[in-house]
Structure formats: structure tokens, C-alpha cells
Amino acid sequence: MKIVLFRIDNRLIHGQVVEGWLPSLDVGEVMVISDTAAKSNLMRKMLRMALPKGYGLNIFNAKEAANYLKEDNEAKVLVLLEDFHALEILAENGILPQVVNVGNTKYEEGKKEYGNGVFLDEKDLSMIKKLQGKNIKFDVRALPSSLSVRLG
Amino acid sequence: MKRFSIFLRTFLIQGFWNFSQMQNLGALFVMDTTLKRLYKPGSDAYLRALVRNMETFNTNPVMSSYSIGAMIRQEEVLASSKKEDFEEQEREWRIIRATTANTAASIGDRLFWATLKPLSLVFCILVLFASEIQVIHEEIYKGEMLLKVFLAVLAALLVYNIPSIAVRLRGLKDSYQGNEENFYGLINLNWNKAITFLKTLGQIFTVFIIFYGIYIVFGNSSLNPDSIARMSLLVAFIILSIFMKKLNIPNIFLYIIAAIVFGIASFLA
Amino acid sequence: MGALLLFCAVLAFLELDTTYLGQVLLSRPLVVGSALGFLTGNFFIGLQLGIFTELIYLDFIPIGGVVPPSGAISAGIAVLMAHIFAMDIYFAFFIGILCGIIFSFVERKIRRYRAKLLPKIERALYEGKTSIGKVMLQSIIFQFLAVFAFALVALTIFGPLFSLINQDIPEKLHIAFKFSYFVVPWVGLSILFISFSTKPKTD
Numbered sequence: 001m002k003i004v005l006f007r008i009d010n011r012l013i014h015g016q017v018v019e020g021w022l023p024s025l026d027v028g029e030v031m032v033i034s035d036t037a038a039k040s041n042l043m044r045k046m047l048r049m050a051l052p053k054g055y056g057l058n059i060f061n062a063k064e065a066a067n068y069l070k071e072d073n074e075a076k077v078l079v080l081l082e083d084f085h086a087l088e089i090l091a092e093n094g095i096l097p098q099v100v101n102v103g104n105t106k107y108e109e110g111k112k113e114y115g116n117g118v119f120l121d122e123k124d125l126s127m128i129k130k131l132q133g134k135n136i137k138f139d140v141r142a143l144p145s146s147l148s149v150r151l152g
Numbered sequence: 153m154k155r156f157s158i159f160l161r162t163f164l165i166q167g168f169w170n171f172s173q174m175q176n177l178g179a180l181f182v183m184d185t186t187l188k189r190l191y192k193p194g195s196d197a198y199l200r201a202l203v204r205n206m207e208t209f210n211t212n213p214v215m216s217s218y219s220i221g222a223m224i225r226q227e228e229v230l231a232s233s234k235k236e237d238f239e240e241q242e243r244e245w246r247i248i249r250a251t252t253a254n255t256a257a258s259i260g261d262r263l264f265w266a267t268l269k270p271l272s273l274v275f276c277i278l279v280l281f282a283s284e285i286q287v288i289h290e291e292i293y294k295g296e297m298l299l300k301v302f303l304a305v306l307a308a309l310l311v312y313n314i315p316s317i318a319v320r321l322r323g324l325k326d327s328y329q330g331n332e333e334n335f336y337g338l339i340n341l342n343w344n345k346a347i348t349f350l351k352t353l354g355q356i357f358t359v360f361i362i363f364y365g366i367y368i369v370f371g372n373s374s375l376n377p378d379s380i381a382r383m384s385l386l387v388a389f390i391i392l393s394i395f396m397k398k399l400n401i402p403n404i405f406l407y408i409i410a411a412i413v414f415g416i417a418s419f420l421a
Numbered sequence: 422m423g424a425l426l427l428f429c430a431v432l433a434f435l436e437l438d439t440t441y442l443g444q445v446l447l448s449r450p451l452v453v454g455s456a457l458g459f460l461t462g463n464f465f466i467g468l469q470l471g472i473f474t475e476l477i478y479l480d481f482i483p484i485g486g487v488v489p490p491s492g493a494i495s496a497g498i499a500v501l502m503a504h505i506f507a508m509d510i511y512f513a514f515f516i517g518i519l520c521g522i523i524f525s526f527v528e529r530k531i532r533r534y535r536a537k538l539l540p541k542i543e544r545a546l547y548e549g550k551t552s553i554g555k556v557m558l559q560s561i562i563f564q565f566l567a568v569f570a571f572a573l574v575a576l577t578i579f580g581p582l583f584s585l586i587n588q589d590i591p592e593k594l595h596i597a598f599k600f601s602y603f604v605v606p607w608v609g610l611s612i613l614f615i616s617f618s619t620k621p622k623t624d
């Protein structure tokens with residue numbers, strides 16, 4: 001399995017992904033890693049609807065995703081993660097991407113802004129530090145044509 | 153539900169666009185009439201609904217109606233739900249709100265921003281060509297043009313706005329009457345088919361415009377070193393612009409760099 | 422002076438449509454250019470600047486809260502520069518593009534400022550001290566004034582500056598800018614074609 005892009009985006013599939021990233025990448029399949037989506041029937045259906053025809057779609061929770069990502073095949077995948085927590089679980093299960101694109105995280109009071117639509121608190125930052133220690137680089141930008149903001 | 157007044161309010165859904173919670177207050181503004189209808193202003197239920205409706209919200213403005221109708225419906229469910237069901241229904245409200253917003257954004261950004269907007273520009277250029285106003289030519293057009301340009305601009309606005317206003321209106325009704333089974337009314341229209349059709353149409357017309365444009369600009373000039381040099385530079389720029397697109401660099405930067413490079417080069421030459 | 426204020430007000434009103442009020446494309450460069458071209462009596466120039474601006478801006482789509490350079494500002498400023506300061510169309514276009522880019526930074530500041538105000542407004546709404554309708558109205562008036570001020574400042578800085586050096590601009594520079602200007606529609610049309618590509622191939 002060839003992973004073309006890892007992206008953290010709380011909104012999962014929406015305009016920036018389908019109109020910004022997908023046309024500029026050679027991807028055949030989108031993989032959504034989200035505990036909420038994996039559980040909710042409505043979300044699964046709506047995610048399928050949000051994706052243009054012609055792309056494959058898989059929705060997993062983080063644990064199942066790690067196993068699936070280890071499968072040996074030719075698929076070219078864009079991986080969408082709900083939040084940093086999902087990335088941490090992947091890392092614990094042996095999936096260590098080189099670069100992770102951070103597109104959007106949920107705003108909550110007390111979080112600081114790091115680039116367009118990316119809000120992080122102390123807890124997120126310490127998790128990021130830990131992941132950077134495992135040689136994962138973070139690239140904060142909403143669209144391929146946006147300027148990249150460095151984290152940490 | 154007062155569909156028309158809610159419809160009008162959706163034009164202000166981005167009225168307080170902000171970086172932390174995006175369209176949250178705009179969404180509250182659209183929902184306001186419903187909240188006032190369902191709850192007594194100032195009551196506990198009203199205040200709780202107010203806080204809930206100020207949570208982060210973001211979608212494509214035209215397709216926002218597909219979220220609004222579903223939200224109004226679920227708000228009605230909440231207003232009449234028993235105490236023990238309330239929390240569960242409120243959780244459901246959040247999921248409906250977020251998923252309809254994201255899916256509508258995904259479809260709306262593709263259909264309206266990325267397809268219909270450029271397509272409406274194509275129609276405008278075609279109308280101008282038909283009225284023999286060769287807008288891409290260096291020579292300033294001197295003839296009577298008020299009515300022709302007015303029609304061309306009107307064509308561009310109508311090509312975009314007739315479908316967008318229809319979708320805004322229809323979205324409210326369909327998503328209000330919709331449910332999980334029919335994706336809150338989103339399934340009623342074949343979006344992917346519409347997008348593919350319009351894009352193909354756009355491609356055909358654009359090819360026509362390009363060839364007609366070449367005819368206008370170069371059709372009358374004889375082949376001399378100067379015109380050949382100009383033409384090859386143009387081709388070079390078109391190839392460069394495709395290259396820039398592949399590198400995800402917006403083409404206004406190609407223009408700015410070209411202006412600066414030519415400026416410097418003109419002094420060196 | 423009165424005319425200048427009127428033109429800036431028209432531009433500010435049309436720009437509102439980009440995000441805050443309407444989204445019916447009254448803010449597209451094509452409309453802004455032709456409208457201001459009509460008002461200033463340079464109809465064809467306004468139309469051409471509008472269409473060229475729109476073509477070169479096709480790369481930008483305002484998806485999911487990304488703030489691209491403002492096409493409305495670019496086209497508007499370009500037309501006004503050409504009219505008020507008798508700037509050549511190809512220089513006016515260049516200045517317009519620069520102003521559109523600069524404005525996107527201003528717009529970002531404004532959206533950040535709104536985010537900062539948000540907790541206070543939410544509290545006021547909760548306590549019944551203001552109404553959501555009032556908040557929207559204030560927000561839109563604020564945006565109108567911000568764009569109005571930006572246009573006025575941009576024109577009063579770049580315009581006189583240009584008039585100062587206009588006589589001394591060498592012919593060579595005119596040719597360079599003129600040529601890059603007439604490359605714009607061709608680059609734009611090729612982006613237009615790419616923007617209609619359907620990927621992946623659907624059945």
C-alpha cells in the first residue's frame with residue numbers, strides 16, 4: 001500500500017480535500033480514520049456522498065486502520081485522520097509516516113492558533129513533540145498551494 | 153417554518169466569519185427565527201439552544217441550506233423531547249449538523265466554486281465574442297457596447313445564480329423533510345453527474361475560446377520574425393502555467409515574476 | 422474627491438459579496454471591473470481588467486476558510502488607478518494584483534480580530550445585552566468601512582507615487598509590462614481548461 005498523504009483534518013472529507021488535494025495527487029482511494037465515523041451509520045453514508053465518484057473509501061477506527069495500512073498491495077491512498085490522538089494510536093501500532101499534513105483541528109477555548117484553522121493546546125503540543133521524536137515531520141497547511149507553517 | 157425569511161437569512165451566513173469558529177454566529181442568525189419560535193426568549197431551554205447554536209460551523213454558503221433544514225428539524229425534535237432523551241437527541245443534533253455541513257461543503261465547493269463560477273465566465277466571454285467585442289485583443293474596442301456588455305455580464309451572473317438560488321431554496325425544504333435514509337435530501341439530486349456534465353461543457357467551450365482567440369489575435373498578422381517570437385513566447389507561457397499548476401503555485405505569481413523578469417531583461421537587452 | 426469616495430464606496434459594497442453578504446458573485450472581478458468601468462467612463466478598460474483579473478485568479482477557490490487574494494480589490498483598484506491617475510492599463514493591472522495580495526493579509530487580520538471579539542459577543546448574546554441581528558449588522562458595516570479605507574489608502578499611496586515617476590518610466594519598461602499583461606488571458610485560458618478537468622475519470 002502506497003500512502004500518498006497523511007492529513008489530520010477534523011472535518012474529514014470536505015472542500016479542501018476534494019477540491020484542493022485530490023486533484024493534485026495521484027490517489028485512488030481515501031481512508032478515513034475516525035472513531036466517531038466508524039461508529040456512526042449516518043457519518044459513513046455522508047462521507048461516501050461527500051467523495052467524488054471514482055475514489056475508493058474505507059472508514060476505520062485507529063486500531064483497525066493500522067492493520068489495514070500494513071497490507072501489502074498496490075493501492076494509492078490518502079489517509080485522513082480525525083485528530084492527533086488517532087495518529088498517536090497509529091504510531092503505537094507501528095505506522096510511522098515521514099510527513100503529516102495538518103489541515104484543521106477543532107477549536108476549543110484556550111487553544112492557540114498555529115496557521116489557518118489549526119488550533120493546539122499544551123496537550124497537543126507535547127504529543128507532537130513525542131511524535132517528532134519518532135522522526136515524524138509536521139506540515140501545517142490547508143491547501144497544496146498554501147504556505148507551509150512549521151510546528152515546534 | 154418561515155422558509156422565505158430563513159432563505160434570505162442564509163445570504164448572511166458568513167456575516168461574522170472569524171478564524172476560530174468560522175460561520176458560527178452566521179448560523180445562529182439563520183437559526184434565530186426558529187429558536188424564537190420554539191422557545192421563550194430568556195428561558196433556560198432558549199439559552200441552552202443559543203449556546204448550542206453558537207458552536208463552530210463551516211460549510212459552503214450556497215449549500216448551507218442542506219444543513220440548515222436538517223438543523224431546524226432536529227431543533228424541533230429537541231424542543232419536544234422528553235428530559236431523559238434530551239442528551240441523546242442533542243448529541244444526534246451535533247452529528248447531523250457537522251456531517252451535513254461537511255458533505256454539503258464538499259459538494260458545494262466542487263459544484264459552485266470550482267465548476268459553475270468558471271463556467272459562467274466562459275459564457276460571458278462567449279457572449280462578448282458573439283457581439284464581436286474581442287476582449288482579449290490589445291486594441292481598445294470603440295463601438296457601442298453598453299447593451300452588449302450588460303448582456304454578457306448578466307449571462308455570467310445568471311448562469312451561476314439561477315442554479316445557486318434554486319439549490320439554496322430546495323436545500324431548505326429537502327433537508328427539513330429529509331432523514332438519515334435519504335441523506336437529508338442530498339440524494340435527491342445527482343451532484344456528481346451534474347458536476348461531470350458541466351465540467352465537460354466547460355472544457356469544450358474553453359477549447360473553442362482558445363482557438364477563436366488565436367484566430368482573433370494572430371489571424372491577420374503575417375508571419376514575420378516579430379510575430380513568430382511573440383507566439384513562441386506565448387506558448388512558452390502556457391506551458392509554464394501548466395507546470396506551475398502541477399507545482400501548486402498560483403498563476404498570479406507567474407504573472408508577477410514575468411513582469412519583473414521582463415522589466416529587468418528590457419534594461420539588459 | 423467626492424467621486425473618489427463614491428468609487429471606493431461602490432468597491433467596498435461589491436467586495437462585501439465575496440464573503441460576508443450574499444455570495445451572488447457581485448464581487449467577481451468581471452462585475453467589479455465593468456461596474457467601475459461604467460461609472461468612470463472607461464467601460465472597455467474596466468471590462469478587460471475585470472476579465473483578465475478573473476482569469477488569472479481562477480487558481481484560487483475560497484474553500485474551507487482559506488483567504489485567497491481578493492479579485493474584487495484587484496480589479497477595482499486597477500480600474501480606479503487607470504481612471505483617476507491616467508495609469509496605463511498594464512501598470513494598473515500590476516498594481517491591482519499587488520493590492521489584492523496585500524488585502525488578503527488585511528482580511529486575515531480582520532478575521533482574527535473577529536475571533537478575538539467572539540467570546541465577548543457570545544456573552545452579550547447570552548445575557549440578552551445585544552441581538553444577533555445587531556451583531557450581524559455591525560459586522561457588515563465594519564467590513565464595509567475596512568474595505569473602503571483600504572481602497573482609499575491604496576489609491577492615495579500608489580496613485581500619487583505613480584504620477585511622480587510616470588514621466589520618467591523608460592519606454593522599455595512599458596513594453597515589458599505591456600507584454601506580460603497580454604500574456605495574462607492565455608495563461609488564464611489554459612488554467613480555465615485545467616480547472617474543468619474531471620479527475621479521476623468517472624464512469
